[in-house]
Amino acid sequence: NAGVTQTPKFQVLKTGQSMTLQCAQDMNHEYMSWYRQDPGMGLRLIHYSVGAGITDQGEVPNGYNVSRSTTEDFPLRLLSAAPSQTSVYFCASSVSSATSETQYFGPGTRLLVL
């Protein structure tokens, strides 16, 4: 299994540009999440999905859109990038369960918005 994969690894954008960060998992996990990591802030939840067709907002959703058309893929879209969105983005997945299960993280996408 490849686990959780993310592309690209690194991206530079200009303010106002749009882009999609890709995330895929091959573990048949129902739950998927997007986090951003900023210095001194830990990781903060942007959006999450509990299954295909079901998404919801996390702690810091503004400026980001998501969709979940398949179990495997959970792309994160920036419609109009801003310098405040410079960050490292991590995608994670986990099995659905009545109790907390381990989240598996991708390697991250480093985004720089100029």
Next chain:
Amino acid sequence: GNSVTQMEGPVTLSEEAFLTINCTYTATGYPSLFWYVQYPGEGLQLLLKATKADDKGSNKGFEATYRKETTSFHLEKGSVQVSDSAVYFCALDSNSGYALNFGKGTSLLVTP
């Protein structure tokens, strides 16, 4: 709401020293608690977890005990190695399965 507070770093230790990284939490109900580790340039990996009070998680010589009375989940290792140099994150999940609340991370540097 839920929150996690962990000691600020960076922490610098000599090889074979004892490690403690403090973590306390605020949560309603009975959350599960996790320690994740991030090696330079990589994503996060689960180090250990505990799902109920008094549980002890352990892995690779690291241990942490879920203490409900003190709302703590301190990470310990008896003898650190240079290869343990990384950033360590304490996190909790109120049984959602998809939403972890993270601490800010503690950077550990182990010198030979």
